[in-house]
Amino acid sequence: MNEVVLEVKNLTAAYQKNTVLRDVNFQVEAGSLTGIVGPNGAGKSTLIKTMLALHPVLSGEVHFFGSTYKKMKKRIGYVPQRGSVDWDFPTIALDVVMMGLYGQIGWLRRPTKTHQRMAFEALDKMGMADYANRQISQLSGGQQQRVFLARALVQNADIYFMDEPLAGVDAATERAIMKILDELKAAGKTVMVVHHDLQTVADYFDHVLFLNRTVIKHGKTNDVYTEDNIATTYGGSIRLIGGRIGNVVHPVKQ
Amino acid sequence: MWSILLNSNTQWVLLSTAILGIAAGTIGSLAYWKRQSLMSDALAHAALPGVIIAFLLFKVKHLFVLITGAAISAVIGAFFIQGIRSSTRIKEDTAMGMILSIFYGFGIMLLTIANRTSGNQSGLNNFILGQSASMVQSDVWTMSILAILVVSIVVIGFKEWKIYLFDRQFASGLGLPLKGMDVVYTILLVTTIVVGIQAVGVILIAALLIIPAVSARYWTHSFQTMVIISALFGGASGTIGTLISAIGNGWPTGPFIVVLAASFFIISLIFGKEKGILVQYWQMKHHKKQEILQSIPTSVLKKEVQ
């Protein structure tokens, strides 16, 4: 088996008065590409934020590469939801990607030509080389997402967390992003993605984590992507269309 | 000191600051849920040039004239803020800060000129920090009528205001005239502000519009109750604050009203039934206890979800 790069034990987190995550346990192996799925309010974003110390932990532990988040920060990359940023900020795409390197550049030092080149290469990988000098509010949603991806790539992390990177992007961008994720996997990196679309999970991810406030099931897609698990997670009835899981109807209140 | 209370002029002043406080508390609740708390600060500062211009044009210190000038100036300010926000990438808080300081600066320019050309202007200066005690009976009538008007309009259309605040799109779907309500809201806000400037001053009127409303939140989840409590806090702050400042000779009333309101806030913050610090602390302890009791294996939880 591969090395365990992420281990979560008994993680519990709350948001105001409500417990959003309870008793979350799972282990992630190196080189896996995991889709995190669950209904609205299941705590998917909160899970990532809690693991990355962006949200307080009520109880439990999180270990990266056998150590703590703080010590392993440099090996972890994060692509947050696109809506979390002010796109009117006076900066260009290349700049945004370079920001991914600020942690490495360190205090009081300027970004160098080398850093600029690394940023440019990352943009190029995402097909955005032509837009390097474009002010970011002039980019379409899909392009902005690609810039965000490039920013994560440039950090050259060993494990990546992405929060709904494919939400609201055009088909071309979706393909570009999934291509990159496959490349990362091929390079031995680990990727965990909060995915918004249950239907495409089987196509894109080799592992699935079903989450609804706690881990319903986690494992290889082939093993765990079943009607039962989906029903348990989403708490509703599903209809099969042509043998594939086609339409999930779940009640509004969980 | 108690003889002050028996003075009928003081009684009128106290009554009007009470009514003003009630109006401020009421409209302040609306502003809070509209997430526009500081707009009152911006508009209050924007009102200053209007006051001075009205004075310079009409050469009288008649309150109604000055109030109208203030209102026009404030509305122009509101218009500019909206305009900047919607036509450029400049955000609302920046637009507010700009209009606030530029209009106020312009107002100070005019005030300096007015003070120079027209002798004793302590009256105009009162608009900066407030001076309820210097109100004359006609002023009291003007203020009270306007304030009562404001409260009435909120009360009459209460259900409509509620929906307008919480779910604009739904309100629009019901056929409520959103643009019209926006205008009415702005007028109510501006009226309360310009009326309140006499008592609390330009710099601090925002306090009377913000603090009672926020304080009320700690006592209830019901919007209606919140508005009522807010109005009460506002009225109490206005009255008691004016009373206290009457002890000193010629002390501005604004600061005392604000400190009163802040005291109510702190009390609400700590002891409030809903979300007060003490209450939350106990709830958290209770919750933690529940968590320990509830560490049931997750297989049971999965059954729940099913």
Next chain:
Amino acid sequence: MTYTAWIILTASLVGLSCGLIGVFLILRKMAMMADAISHTVLLGIVVAFIITQELTGVHMLIGAIIAGLLTALFVQWLNSLDVQQEAAIGIVFTTLFAIGVILIEAFVGNAHLDVQHALMGEITFIPWNRITLPIVGSIPKATAILTLVFFVVLLFIIAFYKEWKITTFDPGLAASVGIPVLFMHYLFMSLVSITTVASFDAVGAIMVVAMLITPAASAYLWTDRLYMMLVISGLFGVASAVIGYFIAAWIDTSISGSMAFATGLIFLASYLLSPKHGLLAKYLKPEKIETFE
């Protein structure tokens, strides 16, 4: 140097420092926070005065910095208790300011320190209050302090340029790459405080707000690059100070009010004329719309 020259130099330093800090202020959406701090420093100054019985000097600066930090802290605290950001700012600054005014009335009277002065500043007195320094000789105290503040602000902006950039643009990412976001926030609030306080003598509280916000907002309409925004904002700050002074001299009115007004004039010009984001430009050539999404 002549009397007028000192005044213009001092005002220009205000314009420069405020212009620089202002850029990050509006990008961080803390414009109203600046408004708040400009009021609460009054309390800091009053308390410093009551304790030290001195009207000028380092004590005022320290009192004001403490007031500024306290403001930021209180707002942050109220925020964590679920009070809306704007409401929190409103509660904190009005209360602290009110307390400041009451303290003045109670302990100081109108004798030395009065609210009008603190609010409006009195730049015409600046050249008289001098301090003797090595090398440059006798210069106005306020000018000396402002020069110091300007260099401090410039230094911090240059040294931590990328940190300011990333914590402003994407605090989440900043945290995840190891940058202490909260520390940068309070550091920034401190810079705002000292800039505000140093500018008080020259232009007073309310006008500092104009200087902090408007030149930066005007610059925002001219450029899409951060460093350019800083340069233009600084220049606009200086221009506002100079133009404001001459308007005041011409009409014979409050200098600080005129400077605030001048920032407005420059903004108006930018709003109308900017080739990138101005009204005229939008009228003459409507923007291309990205059609794929």
